[in-house]
Amino acid sequence: MAFSLDELIVLNASKDKKKIEEFAKTLERIVEDVFIPIAAGGGITSIEDAKLLFNSGADKLVLNSLLNNNQEIVRQIVKQYGSQSVIASIDYKTIDGNNVIFINDGKERVDMSLRQYIEHVQNLGVGELYLNSIDKDGTGFGYDFDTIDQVANSIKIPLIIAGGAGNESHLIEGLKREKVDAVATANLFNFVGNGLPNARKKIIEENLNIARWI
Amino acid sequence: MNLVIIDYGMGNLKSLGSALKYLNVENVVISNDHKTIKEADKLLLPGVGSFVSAMNKIKDLSLDKTLDQVVLKDKKPILGICLGMQLLCNYSEEDGGAQGLGYVDAECRKFNEENLKVPHVGFNQVILNSNTKLYDGLNKENDFYFVHSYRLQSDENINQSYCNYKEDFIASFEQSNIIGTQFHPEFSQTNGLKVLKNFIGKF
Numbered sequence: 001m002a003f004s005l006d007e008l009i010v011l012n013a014s015k016d017k018k019k020i021e022e023f024a025k026t027l028e029r030i031v032e033d034v035f036i037p038i039a040a041g042g043g044i045t046s047i048e049d050a051k052l053l054f055n056s057g058a059d060k061l062v063l064n065s066l067l068n069n070n071q072e073i074v075r076q077i078v079k080q081y082g083s084q085s086v087i088a089s090i091d092y093k094t095i096d097g098n099n100v101i102f103i104n105d106g107k108e109r110v111d112m113s114l115r116q117y118i119e120h121v122q123n124l125g126v127g128e129l130y131l132n133s134i135d136k137d138g139t140g141f142g143y144d145f146d147t148i149d150q151v152a153n154s155i156k157i158p159l160i161i162a163g164g165a166g167n168e169s170h171l172i173e174g175l176k177r178e179k180v181d182a183v184a185t186a187n188l189f190n191f192v193g194n195g196l197p198n199a200r201k202k203i204i205e206e207n208l209n210i211a212r213w214i
Numbered sequence: 215m216n217l218v219i220i221d222y223g224m225g226n227l228k229s230l231g232s233a234l235k236y237l238n239v240e241n242v243v244i245s246n247d248h249k250t251i252k253e254a255d256k257l258l259l260p261g262v263g264s265f266v267s268a269m270n271k272i273k274d275l276s277l278d279k280t281l282d283q284v285v286l287k288d289k290k291p292i293l294g295i296c297l298g299m300q301l302l303c304n305y306s307e308e309d310g311g312a313q314g315l316g317y318v319d320a321e322c323r324k325f326n327e328e329n330l331k332v333p334h335v336g337f338n339q340v341i342l343n344s345n346t347k348l349y350d351g352l353n354k355e356n357d358f359y360f361v362h363s364y365r366l367q368s369d370e371n372i373n374q375s376y377c378n379y380k381e382d383f384i385a386s387f388e389q390s391n392i393i394g395t396q397f398h399p400e401f402s403q404t405n406g407l408k409v410l411k412n413f414i415g416k417f
Binding site for chain 1: 398
């Protein structure tokens, strides 16, 4: 499967107390067979956590709640490992037409508009932005292009869109957007049959900007 | 063959190690021990992070002197990857500027940020200027994985291959035993594995 990807994002989604040591061990095993960058995240609360995951083979970290909860640690991680090693993950829900930011696995609201929050995380020096629609996530109905198109212009760093991809046409629709640098998918089609290799083939047939391997 | 990945405390060495393991390289040692480095057949200088911090760490460990001997006198093949490639050069303006190891006459400057997303992250096409051992079995144009905010410039004609990110910059150089790639072969799927295999087998 990894041979169809440009990058792999591994998130520790365990809902109870996030055991970062166990997650780090899992990561170490994944790294052995994957020759693309691996971004890891979920439950990072300290510079020690960051160090542990980097030492376990993460090339980048995905930070989410920490972006709101402790800017100082985010800045420290950026300073020590470089902005290219930090992906800011933003989860939002659309409520009454407004995009509301959520942290802590979607449990806690952040009192900032999506635009303000994007500005906030960019000011922390992060290298990439991972924008996830909680509403679309897991639906397979396609990305939230309404919101993506609204905010894309305010994003100065590479943008990865997430939440909602259900087939290759969604990926293609995303990649056709000038402001979208990458499309992420955790959908079931990744894991069934040749879903991912076929998607990659179709993206190449569309002549979109994606890597070719010999 | 005895291949040493130089560990000066910066960046992820695991991926590189597992790529070499995948290529069945028998003796891969990750080390900053002077004796080990001197006895190596080939060296890899990886690195992610700040140029200044990296040079400081290299000097704190006195690795610069050991590398001078192994690379310049003993002419052992060395492959610098990303920041490691930049360190092989004269100078970088990152964080106020610092001198590098100075083996290759080139300087690192930040991408001109206007209307350009920096860092330059992701797969991008590398175009070869000349056929070289490093790219044996690959095409004239190949995709490799990049992640960097500073790019290499040189007045000397050292650009064995180049990449375009709003402007052309040096993607790799090959100066007899001193080789550098701005991209990460260890993150570039089968293309990258071929480059690593060439470095191991052909230098």
